[in-house]
Amino acid sequence: MEKSTKSTNHNKAPKKNKKKKKLKKWLWILFISAAAAVFCAIIVYGFIIINGNRLLNENIDKLELPEASIIYDKNGKEASKLSVQNRESVTYTEIPELIKVAFIATEDKRFEEHEGIDYLGIARALIKDVLEGSAAEGGSTITQQLARNLFLNDDKTIFRKATEMSIATALESRFSKDQILEMYLNRIYFGKGAYGIKAAAKTYFGKDNLDDLELWEVATLAAIPKSPTYYNPVDYPDRSKLRRDTVLLLMADQGKITVEQKLKAQAQPIKVSTTRANEKFPSYLDMVLKEAADVSGISEEKLLRNGYSIYTTLDVKAQSALEQAYENPELFPKDGPEQIVQSSMVILDNQDGGIAALIGGRDYVRKGYNRALEKRQPGSAFKPIAVYAPALETGDWNPNSILDDSKQSFGTYSPRNLSGKYSGTITMTDAVRNSINLPAVWLLNEIGVKRGFDFAKSLGIEMDKDDRNLAIALGGLTHGASPLEMARAYSAFADQGTLHTTHTIISIKDKNNKELYTFKPTDEKVMSEQTAWYTTMLLKSVVSGGSGTKARVKNHQVAGKTGTTQSGIKGVSGNRDIWFVGYTAQYTASVWMGFADTNKDHILKDSSSKTAALFSQVMTQALEGSKSTSLKKPSGVDDAPPVKTSIDPVTDVNAAYVADTSEVQINWTAVGEDLDYRLFRKSSTQPYELLLTTKLTSVQDFNIVQGETYQYYVVVFDPELELESEASNIIEVQIPAAEEGDLEPGTGTDPGTDPGTDPGTDPGTDPGTDPRTDPGTDPGTDPITDPGTDPGTDPGTDPGTDPGTDPSVDHLTPEPGGVLP
Secondary structure, eight states: OHHHHHHHHHHHHHHHHHHHHHHHHHHHHHHHHHHHHHHHHHHHHHHHHHHHHHHHHHTGGGGSOOBOEEEEOTTSOEEEEEOSSEEOOOOGGGSOHHHHHHHHHHHOTTTTTSSSOOHHHHHHHHHHHHHHTSOOOOOOOHHHHHHHHHHOOOOOOHHHHHHHHHHHHHHHHHSOHHHHHHHHHHHOBOSTTEESHHHHHHHHHOOSOGGGOOHHHHHHHHHSTTOTTTTOTTTOHHHHHHHHHHHHHHHHHTTSSOHHHHHHHHTSOOOOOSOOGGGSSHHHHHHHHHHHHHHHOOOHHHHHHBOOEEEEOOOHHHHHHHHHHTTOGGGSOOOOSSOOOEEEEEEEETTTOBEEEEEOOTTOOTTOOOGGGOOBOOGGGGHIIIIIHHHHHTTSOOTTOEEEESOOOBTTBOOOOTTSOOOEEEEHHHHHHTTOHHHHHHHHHHHOHHHHHHHHHHTTOOOOGGGOSGGGGGTOOSSOBOHHHHHHHHHHHHTTTEEOOOBSEEEEEOTTOOEEEEOOOOOEEOSOHHHHHHHHHHHHHHHHHSTTGGGOBTTBOOEEEEEEEEOOSTTOOSEEEEEEEEEOSSEEEEEEEEOSSOBTTBOBOSOTHHHHHHHHHHHHHHTTTSOOBOOOOOTTOOOOOOOOOOOOOOOOOEEEEETTTTEEEEEOOOOSSSOEEEEEEEOSSSOOEEEEEESOSEEEEOOOOTTOEEEEEEEEEETTTTEEOOOOOOEEEEOOOOOTTOOOTTSSOOTTTOTTTOTTTOTTTOTTTOTTTSGGGOGGGOTTTOTTTOGGGOTTTOTTTOTTTOTTOOTTSOBTTTBOO
């Protein structure tokens, strides 16, 4: 037994030794692993430090905030800013303590303790990542958020996280906590295009001074950076309030505010400002940015970052009126099922061509599509440009000239009046006032297409070679014209025939106030002052009593023209484009409306009265409070000749019997050019009747009877004006009676000599001697046979001027004493 016991004890010893060796082995493994981990940690930490400093050095320029370029209006007052972002910087001392503690309590409560990385926060975030199976964002300190905001994107990857930590460590080693917090609050994004705490205070609460912010407003701003879209107080006030109340709770729990302050602030509803500083004048700012880059050679990026001072022609009042009007859907036609009705408007200063205001569309956003530069068909708004002004410039026409308004074709081109009615003739003023088509086409044909084409080009309209046709009289262009082009062309009428260079920029200066660019005008005289004034007279009539009456502006006289183009879609009625282009003494404005993509479901049912009304709305507000103005005739310009309402009569009719030729010779003196003379005769057996119509002033009457007494008088008729003069003096001629046995011509007793039977001498059959058949007195001009050219004898067209058809006035029958009424 004893031997057995020893054997057992002997066996136990080796087992204990094995356990000790195994433990020792694991201790060594643990030690080596720990050492390796420490070594790796040192390497990783070294990498973080080295890499962070390298990245910071490479991007050190990004620490400098981009400085916005200031836009000044026409009066030299600051109007807006050009910048990469809507950002305004403040220094650390300008930031109220309440804001600092609110953001630290919400975003990084150990901000003052860590060196850029909160390892406890990271540990919590890692655990959350494992549980959620994704890379959640938690665990970022304020310094890390600044690093990400400055140098990185928002991709949630391990590599990006490590880089973020590297840069955060480098930032902590180089800058103080105050500097880091200042940079953070100046750069963090708050949604709605606002970067930095000051821009956010302006955007959401309309407060420029941060000290004016109340506790609930500070907490609302501190709630946004976690998710600027989700917690935006404008779009999601309920979410914003929940998050804001959480911020207030955190501040109270950390002893930054009292419980009473927390409860009072939590009781406040979310109320935000409706003013969006970052959305101010986007169309105009884009025009300024593009023009500044073009004229100065400075890149757009530098213009947005380097703090230039840009002085412009902007009229803030006019631009604000535009922006306000375009927010009112009632001022526009009804939208379609898939598109809104689009529109654009341009306002120019008549004195220098400066763009006072501009809007590129109803839904325009920065760097968007500017419809003020889009070409559309201008319709009748193009008539003054291509027809009436060039006709006036010839000197052969004036506002009271008579134009042809009869239905006709010009080769294969057959324009029509939309009303389907034609007046025969019409004054130029009436044709423009009522926007009648035929007279415009007829007049362009009269002056020549080339003249109208060249005149339109001289007014700055970009014409295509295929536009050399009569269709341009009605605004039918290959590519159309833009609202800016139309406004510029009309401004030449407003400024006595001078065409200005349109521009937004007066000068550009750098941050050191060094002038880099100054606008130099290149004005051009494109028409006479008389043409410009006569055109203004025509366009004034459109607004005073024609198709543009809705464009009137209180206390300011307006001249302008409507324009409409039809749908062009078979079987679909409506309009594709509607326009109004007009001017006051100070400003010229062009308004266009239409669908971006015209189709059968997107056709305008409204007329150009809608654009005229928008013109009135904007211009009335833009000119409110300014001195009343009227459009005045330039000195040295004659008044337009008045409309001719009467023509002078013939007063010296003479007549005598010529025995040798057995005729009565009648003569008178001409009273004008291109006039018709209507000769009337009376005998003892016949009342006064029209003998002939001629342009001559000397005629013979062969159709006479011996022994008869005849009376003659002449009435002058103007076929262009359709006017008839009073009757001339009456002259009486007595034909001698034939003696018995005499064979005198006209007695009808000698068949060889009787003019009634001799075709060689009978004035009824001899075309060479009968004034009614003589080519010089072509019966085609005889009102009896050609009612188309003599409305005075056509009872269907002018009963008042036909002496034979007007029962109330028979001026062919002389009163006692030989005087006709």
